[in-house]
Amino acid sequence: MSLFDNMLKDDESLFLNPEHLDYDYQPKLVPFREQEQQYMALCIKPLLQNRNGKNLLIYGPPGVGKTVSTKHVLRELEQYENIIQLYINCWKKETKHKIALEICNQIGYKFTHNKNTDQLMNEIKNRLNKKTCVLILDEADKIEDSSIIYYFLEDIYKKSIFLITNNKEFLLKLDQRLMSRLNIDEISFKPYTEAQTRDILKTRKDYAFVQNVFDEEAFNIIVQKTAELNDIRTGLYLLKEAGNIAENKASRKITQEHATEAISKLKDYKTKDPSMLDKYESLILETIKQNPGKTLSEISKLIPDISYKSFSRRINNLTSANLITKEETTTETGGKSFKLYTGHARKLSDY
Numbered sequence: 382m383s384l385f386d387n388m389l390k391d392d393e394s395l396f397l398n399p400e401h402l403d404y405d406y407q408p409k410l411v412p413f414r415e416q417e418q419q420y421m422a423l424c425i426k427p428l429l430q431n432r433n434g435k436n437l438l439i440y441g442p443p444g445v446g447k448t449v450s451t452k453h454v455l456r457e458l459e460q461y462e463n464i465i466q467l468y469i470n471c472w473k474k475e476t477k478h479k480i481a482l483e484i485c486n487q488i489g490y491k492f493t494h495n496k497n498t499d500q501l502m503n504e505i506k507n508r509l510n511k512k513t514c515v516l517i518l519d520e521a522d523k524i525e526d527s528s529i530i531y532y533f534l535e536d537i538y539k540k541s542i543f544l545i546t547n548n549k550e551f552l553l554k555l556d557q558r559l560m561s562r563l564n565i566d567e568i569s570f571k572p573y574t575e576a577q578t579r580d581i582l583k584t585r586k587d588y589a590f591v592q593n594v595f596d597e598e599a600f601n602i603i604v605q606k607t608a609e610l611n612d613i614r615t616g617l618y619l620l621k622e623a624g625n626i627a628e629n630k631a632s633r634k635i636t637q638e639h640a641t642e643a644i645s646k647l648k649d650y651k652t653k654d655p656s657m658l659d660k661y662e663s664l665i666l667e668t669i670k671q672n673p674g675k676t677l678s679e680i681s682k683l684i685p686d687i688s689y690k691s692f693s694r695r696i697n698n699l700t701s702a703n704l705i706t707k708e709e710t711t712t713e714t715g716g717k718s719f720k721l722y723t724g725h726a727r728k729l730s731d732y
């Protein structure tokens with residue numbers, strides 16, 4: 382037997398359909414979220430009868446299936462031509478004008494050049510009111526100006542507005558008038574159990590990899606870690622990373638060693654798509670990465686041209702997205718402060 386017989390050849394891969402591990406891959410089924418999807422459908426149902434729908438707040442920690450479940454409901458809704466679907470990720474589109482432009486883009490209205498937000502909203506209104514509309518504002522707490530919601534409530538007659546968020550506290554900051562107009566229902570997405578986590582990851586793994594290349598024990602370690610962190614996105618990252626590590630070592634199997642190595646890389650892992658971060662969020666993240674364990678005020682001094690208020694807002698964004706971790710500490714003068722670290726590290730001892 383030659384030395385190279387057990388090695389993966391250059392043109393061989395352990396991955397069969399790696400896209401099944403992409404965070405934005407939409408699986409055919411979204412198991413364990415049937416009740417939540419049913420509830421969403423119930424809110425939208427009046428639109429099918431040409432009546433006004435209900436508004437819904439969807440909240441829960443990162444990586445528990447809020448976005449994927451909502452998109453699944455939208456997909457089921459595609460067969461109904463009378464309903465216009467609008468899905469907006471407000472982390473990327475946080476201002477009223479950007480949201481208006483994105484809606485124009487989604488409804489195919491092209492004459493946006495030189496038009497201000499009100500003019501755009503007028504065009505949107507005329508088009509949406511010919512039908513009924515589901516408006517999904519994902520990462521809704523990132524919206525800078527909530528008057529866009531108000532606009533929808535006032536001017537679009539038959540609609541359901543879904544707000545998706547990690548921290549529902551942002552609702553408290555909304556205008557009372559808006560809240561009472563919104564009359565919002567809510568559903569909470571709880572983390573999956575370990576058995577559910579296993580099931581979800583197994584399906585994704587079985588599609589993504591060549592049969593029998595993933596060692597059972599390696600998979601178990603990844604399931605355990607994912608269940609501990611309560612974030613399926615982390616699990617997808619670990620599956621993919623373990624596969625990459627094994628391939629780089631030209632191994633024909635993904636073993637415990639590869640899974641453990643993947644877990645050790647978790648501190649560099651970004652649970653959200655890094656392209657969603659704005660200039661300051663990226664800079665703050667990079668600065669914390671270069672200076673782990675420095676306090677909030679020490680980091681703020683390293684970020685130029687930004688007020689402390691804007692800095693704090695971005696720290697909150699990064700924390701709620703699990704991109705950084707705050708660890709409480711006592712200062713020399715006896716006050717409280719926070720040390721900052723990157724990564725999805727609720728307990729730093731995990732790594």
Ligand SMILES: Nc1ncnc2c1ncn2[C@@H]1O[C@H](COP(=O)(O)OP(=O)(O)OP(=O)(O)O)[C@@H](O)[C@H]1O
Pocket residue numbers: 403404405406407408410411412413414441442443444445446447448449450546547581613614617653
């Ligand atoms: N029940 C499920 N079945 C299959 N895949 C799932 C399920 N739940 C979550 N996932 C997958 O896990 C990843 C994270 O899910 P999703 O993006 O919906 O999380 P989220 O709750 O919206 O998180 P965030 O608050 O960070 O946006 C996605 O890649 C998604 O496909």
Ligand SMILES: [Mg+2]
Pocket residue numbers: 447448449519
């Ligand atoms: Mg989401």
